[in-house]
Amino acid sequence: MALKDEYNFDDLENEAENMVVEELERQLALEENAGVCRTEECVLDMAAYALNHVPPLYRATLLGRVYRPALDEEHYGEVRDAVAEAIRVVRENPPSDLK
Numbered sequence: 058m059a060l061k062d063e064y065n066f067d068d069l070e071n072e073a074e075n076m077v078v079e080e081l082e083r084q085l086a087l088e089e090n091a092g093v094c095r096t097e098e099c100v101l102d103m104a105a106y107a108l109n110h111v112p113p114l115y116r117a118t119l120l121g122r123v124y125r126p127a128l129d130e131e132h133y134g135e136v137r138d139a140v141a142e143a144i145r146v147v148r149e150n151p152p153s154d155l156k
């Protein structure tokens with residue numbers, strides 16, 4: 058029997074993904090990023106780029122949720138920088154239909 062048939066993997070979550078999405082929203086709201094592409098393709102490209110540049114932070118239990126604030130503090134700088142770089146890359150390389 059497959060593991061997914063025996064165990065519930067719904068609570069397995071990558072906190073780095075949550076942090077990247079929150080930081081991407083924060084940075085896209087900045088005046089300096091007013092002209093950045095916000096199509097679904099662009100936003101997902103930015104999120105994927107940033108996620109590929111930060112370590113994953115998986116948790117599976119309530120205890121993992123309790124430690125989230127500590128993870129935020131420890132990894133915020135890395136996430137902030139990865140998101141800023143992702144925005145820069147997409148700004149400089151917009152999808153061909155936006156050029």
